[in-house]
Amino acid sequence: MLLSVHDLHAGYGRAEVLSGLNLELPAGQVVTVIGPNGAGKSTTLNALMGLLPFRGRVMFDGVDLADSTLEERVMLGLALVPEKRELFGTMPVEDNLILGGWRARKLRMADWRAQIDHVYELFPRLKERRAQLAGTLSGGERQMLAVGRALMSRPKLLMLDEPSLGLAPLVVKEVFQIIDRLRAQGVSILLVEQNARAALEVADYAYVLETGEIGLHGPARELAGDPRVIETYLGASRVASSSAATRQESPL
Incomplete structure (x- = not known):
């Protein structure tokens, strides 16, 4: 475990x-x-x-x-991507990623910089904006950068x-x-x-x-x-749609 x-x-x-x-x-x-x-x-x-x-x-x-x-x-x-992302907004995207590689560098992992290419493969938009300041990214791009920075440590x-x-x-x-x-x-x-x-x-x-x-x-x-999860967290619409589907599939 x-x-x-x-x-x-x-x-x-x-x-x-x-x-x-x-x-x-x-x-x-x-x-x-x-x-x-x-x-x-x-x-x-x-x-x-x-x-x-x-x-x-x-x-x-x-x-x-x-x-x-x-x-x-x-x-x-262990690597945590916090709710508020906690990026270095006045630094470029790629510098944020390099800082995320601190663990890999300290452990002297071979070719740790290759992890940047892996992150860019996952998030092509980050590669397009690698020289852009993190603070100017959209909300979705900031989330991608936060995840990418965490992945740089190879957690x-x-x-x-x-x-x-x-x-x-x-x-x-x-x-x-x-x-x-x-x-x-x-x-x-x-x-x-x-x-x-x-x-x-x-x-x-x-x-x-x-x-x-x-x-x-x-x-x-x-x-x-689970009916309890559906009712509390997924909404009654899920129950209604499931019931409707059952009626449609019934040969009666």
């Missing part, structure tokens, strides 16, 4: 947001955590990345992260915090196509997402987080058909 989280507690000051979270992520899979605002999705990623203190047991690639610093977690192969686990937030529907579709392509390439991904429909379509396994605890979990396709 690449990532194993047991009885995770984390929060802000005295306010506990996560109260005993458990989840697992096998290597090479996309695991998603869905849920409403305030459920603790971003808190989960921040705790795993070392941005928040936590109680509980977190094992990553055989290493206990309890006493690991943020830098140590990066070196182990063992890529964590994505609300990658569809604030993006136009066509751009959201493109972002999730990239996630699917990364999975096909063997990249392990922990996806935190409020767009439950898109997340469940691209994920292998899913957890539903409700007020700091896991309410449901299972294979993503099974959860996508």
Whole structure:
């Protein structure tokens, strides 16, 4: 198991947001955590990345992260694309990518610069804008750059915090196509997402987080058909369309 989280507690000051979270992520899979605002999705990623203190047991690639610093977690192969992307807006696109290769350079990975070509292959628009300041990019382009910068470290686990937030529907579709392509390439991904429909379509396994605890979990396709998930996260229209399809297919 690449990532194993047991009885995770984390929060802000005295306010506990996560109260005993458990989840697992096998290597090479996309695991998603869905849920409403305030459920603790971003808190989960921040705790795993070392941005928040936590109680509980977190094992990553055989290493206990309890006493690991943020830098140590990066070196182990964790990479987080935060909700706000946190780009260097006054620097060109390519310089942002080069900074993302810090782990690869420190580990003296051979041909680490070749990873830039890989990122440009995934995101051709970034190559077109490689000399453009990051702060002048569109919202979708900034998200692509944030993901590309994280990939520059050649992470063992890529964590994505609300990658569809604030993006136009066509751009959201493109972002999730990239996630699917990364999975096909063997990249392990922990996806935190409020767009439950898109997340469940691209994920292998899913957890539903409700007020700091896991309410449901299972294979993503099974959860996508669970009446509780449909009603709460996918909308009543999904139920109506499914019923209509059943009536049309019935020989009676």
